[in-house]
Amino acid sequence: MTMTDRYAVVGYPVAHSKSPFIHARFAEQTAQAMCYERLEIAPEDFDHSVREFFDQGGRGLNITVPHKEAAWQLVDWRAPNADRAGAVNTIYRLDDGRLAGDNTDGVGMVRDIETNNAGTLAGARILIVGAGGAVRGVLPRLIAAAPASLCIVNRTESRADTLARLFADQIRINVLSYAQLQQQATAFDWIINGSAGGLKGELPPLPDALVTSGTACYDMVYAPGGTVFQKWASTHGAAMSLDGSGMLVEQAAESFRIWRGVRPDTGPVIQALRETLASNQSVS
Incomplete structure (x- = not known):
């Protein structure tokens, strides 16, 4: 049986996030066995919840408002651009178990x-x-x-x-x-x-x-x-x-590449997102 790797976007609030919509299409397009959800986490629970997510086998997180600076503080290693920016929007685990942070914005x-x-x-x-x-x-x-x-x-x-x-x-x-x-x-x-x-x-x-x-x-x-x-x-x-x-989809694609080692085609996903926004539908 194929294991499904777990990913999520963390924010407070986070119900509006289009990231699950985007990553579901990336996964389908590149045939990746993964699921992607929303996690609404209050600032006081952020560190504990992120560590718990990875301890339970989670593979990667996107970080959105208001947690990007807290994520920068939390991770053990930062990519140079994230280090300079003082903000992290992508977290994953290194082979040695340390949490790594990048900023794909x-x-x-x-x-x-x-x-x-x-x-x-x-x-x-x-x-x-x-x-x-x-x-x-x-x-x-x-x-x-x-x-x-x-x-x-x-x-x-x-x-x-x-x-x-x-x-x-x-x-x-x-x-x-x-x-x-x-x-x-x-x-x-x-x-x-x-x-x-x-x-x-x-x-x-x-x-x-x-x-x-x-x-x-x-x-x-x-x-x-x-x-x-x-x-x-x-x-x-x-x-x-x-x-x-377009920026939202492109930063998500860069996170996806960091996590999965494959870069999705962003064009069709940007188009799908814009069509959904234009019709003012809910996006899941």
Whole structure:
């Protein structure tokens, strides 16, 4: 009898997660004997529950809000980009029994932009909106894509300053306030929205003049019918206006590759997810 390996996504809350939908299609596509579930775990129970999952034979976990920094603290070994980001979204067990952590968010976003949408990050002038955990998680890979310049605008400037110092040995990050952004004369090639407000459907206070016909916009979150940031970008004539559904599938594919040693074809799964979101169906 074939054993079915157990995987899960851990969050609080987690009922909304599309990860089971995505990984079920990856498993079917690559003929992998595995199951993937949702585990809603409160922050105070996180360490114990994760260790228990692996002690009971679990093979891998995806970590989502609000546990990514706790996961970074918990694991015994971290991949370099996860170590730098201070956030882990993928946990697995090494052959010697230690728990290992990686962060596939940056890989997912860069691959979605460059491979799926033929976007160019190398040499680009990039504005990032937000300075929280989501942005911190993607910065190592975004910097590795070799942009010409990187600016961060955030309501709390001190958080953006922290990121600028953290990555100062790799790139100079220019920190802007929203007031300074209003005076910004330089156009941006990319505006990436990683603000916490995006999760609640809030639009950051961005000046309309930021968007030109040469500006591409990318929202790290997604919503049925499109996000408010996407709609704002489209209304103002952005060259591209993308949501985070492709990033979600691509980061999941990278986790799947780490766990199973095979990389699934993401195209059909992105299409299936978008069709489901467009029809506003529930995804299981």
